[in-house]
Amino acid sequence: MADVKEVAIGLSVLAENAQERGRRIHVEKGVMALNDQYAAANRQRLEQAGVRAINVLSSPGSGKTTLLARTLQELKGQRRMAVIVGDLATDNDAQRLQVGGATAVQIQTGTFCHLEAAMVSRALDALELAELDLLFIENVGNLVCPAAYDLGENSRVVLFSTTEGEDKPLKYPRMFKSADLVLITKSDLTEVLGFDRALALENLRQVAPQAPVLEVSARSGEGLEGWYRYLQQPTG
Amino acid sequence: MHELGLMQSVLEIAEDYARREGARAIREIGLRVGALSGVEPAALEFAFEAAKQGTLAEQARLAVQWVPLVAFCEACTVEFAVDSPFGIALCPLCDEPAAALKRGQELEVEYLEVV
Numbered sequence: 001m002a003d004v005k006e007v008a009i010g011l012s013v014l015a016e017n018a019q020e021r022g023r024r025i026h027v028e029k030g031v032m033a034l035n036d037q038y039a040a041a042n043r044q045r046l047e048q049a050g051v052r053a054i055n056v057l058s059s060p061g062s063g064k065t066t067l068l069a070r071t072l073q074e075l076k077g078q079r080r081m082a083v084i085v086g087d088l089a090t091d092n093d094a095q096r097l098q099v100g101g102a103t104a105v106q107i108q109t110g111t112f113c114h115l116e117a118a119m120v121s122r123a124l125d126a127l128e129l130a131e132l133d134l135l136f137i138e139n140v141g142n143l144v145c146p147a148a149y150d151l152g153e154n155s156r157v158v159l160f161s162t163t164e165g166e167d168k169p170l171k172y173p174r175m176f177k178s179a180d181l182v183l184i185t186k187s188d189l190t191e192v193l194g195f196d197r198a199l200a201l202e203n204l205r206q207v208a209p210q211a212p213v214l215e216v217s218a219r220s221g222e223g224l225e226g227w228y229r230y231l232q233q234p235t236g
Numbered sequence: 237m238h239e240l241g242l243m244q245s246v247l248e249i250a251e252d253y254a255r256r257e258g259a260r261a262i263r264e265i266g267l268r269v270g271a272l273s274g275v276e277p278a279a280l281e282f283a284f285e286a287a288k289q290g291t292l293a294e295q296a297r298l299a300v301q302w303v304p305l306v307a308f309c310e311a312c313t314v315e316f317a318v319d320s321p322f323g324i325a326l327c328p329l330c331d332e333p334a335a336a337l338k339r340g341q342e343l344e345v346e347y348l349e350v351v
Contacts, residue, residue: 022263022351027253031245031343113238144274145237148343173323174272174341206324210335 035149038117042124042152049129053137054231055151057175058159059168060141063185065093067159067218067227068136075228076100080131084123085138086115093138103127114145117152134231143172158211161186162193166200169207176208181230188217237274239283242343246284249345251292259350262293266346270303272323273343277302305340 030036046053056064065085072081082103085093094106105123107115120137127135137153139146143160158179160168163186169176176182182204190197197215204213214230216223246265254262265284269275277300284298305318307325315338318325325334 022349025253025257025259025348025350027249027266027345027347029249029253029345031242031249031345033249034245112241148237148274148341170322170324174274177272177323177335177337206326206333207322208335209333 032148032150035117038121039150039152042117042121045124045129046135046152046154049132051129051132051135052155053135053151053153055137055139055146055153055156056159057139057143057146057156057179058141058161058185059143059164062141062159062161062164063218064138064141064159065096067183067185067216068138069096069099070218070224071136071227071231072097072099072102074224075134075231076102079134079231081134081136082127082132083136083138084120084127086119086140088112088140097138109140113140113142114149115139115151116149120151143168143175147172147175147178155180157181157183159183159185162189162195166196167203169200169203173207176204176211179208179211182208182211182213183227184213184215186217186219187215187222188220190215237276237279239275239279240287242275243280243283243287246345247287247291247293250296250348253345253348254292254350257350259292259348262291262296262348262350264297264299264349265293266299266301266348268301268303268342268344268346270340270342271305272337272340275343301346303339303342306338307334308336308338309334310336 058064068083083097084105084107085097086107086109087093088109091106094104097104105126107119107123137151156179158175162184184200201213214223214226216227250262250265281298288294288296305323306315307318308315309327309330312327312329314329316328327334
């Protein structure tokens with residue numbers, strides 16, 4: 001009798017353990033894997049059409065739209081350009097960017113704090129890529145989340161303005177480390193703000209040594225020559 | 237970061253793999269998260285507890301492996317760990333800032349434990 005009882009307890013303990021233990025499945029899958037598939041498809045599509053795509057990133061209010069509007073106006077006739085612009089709400093930016101005959105496609109993300117490759121893929125459907133040389137993708141204003149999403153672009157340009165402070169790059173290392181070019185915008189306000197240019201440049205050198213830096217003002221036109229020269233390059 | 241959205245993606249991947257293996261429940265999800273991924277530990281836990289309801293992972297634990305930042309100095313051809321909270325990767329040999337990151341930006345589902 002005692003033996004049977006012991007065996008019964010032993011079996012139920014074994015069953016419990018087996019239930020708890022389970023078996024391991026190796027997954028090794030990046031959470032961005034699906035986004036990366038869309039990004040690769042976008043990249044191929046843009047390459048085949050001979051379009052250079054630039055992902056433009058910054059905090060809200062750094063001057064992305066103002067700079068792009070001026071760029072579209074001044075390079076009109078030199079480059080065939082279009083813009084895809086992402087915001088949570090409104091198509092105000094797309095309206096502002098319909099300059100110099102350029103097509104502007106608005107993506108309203110609703111609640112998404114960043115653009116993803118699938119959204120850009122749908123926006124590409126609304127453009128005649130064969131008729132373009134240069135495509136700007138103005139990302140949602142946010143220095144955190146957009147850094148993680150490859151959209152299929154050729155280059156990433158990260159902006160921050162003189163009003164945001166010299167240590168901005170230190171606060172958002174991932175974003176600045178992913179930049180191919182950094183623009184310090186609203187440079188016309190440097191003196192009135194007491195913005196320490198040397199400190200900002202040194203912080204950038206420390207966090208993002210890979211990125212050339214240009215100081216620009218979309219309002220005064222200062223530094224825009226360098227920006228336009230960068231855009232005339234075939235790649236990078 | 238938008239940890240809830242990220243956890244929903246994690247659970248989609250987890251359920252997909254679990255179903256393919258004929259599992260009836262997920263006991264543990266192993267994640268690899270890089271120091272520079274932008275993901276916040278407490279937010280991730282919170283999001284996991286919220287998002288796992290009604291899924292195969294309803295009774296699951298989250299096991300997070302935090303991956304430190306490792307940079308590579310092109311000039312000295314040496315890999316090194318980065319302590320700086322600002323992601324300033326100064327090469328231990330030449331003291332110059334290094335741009336190339338070998339590890340530390342991951343967000344991956346490493347494994348599942350299922351029954």
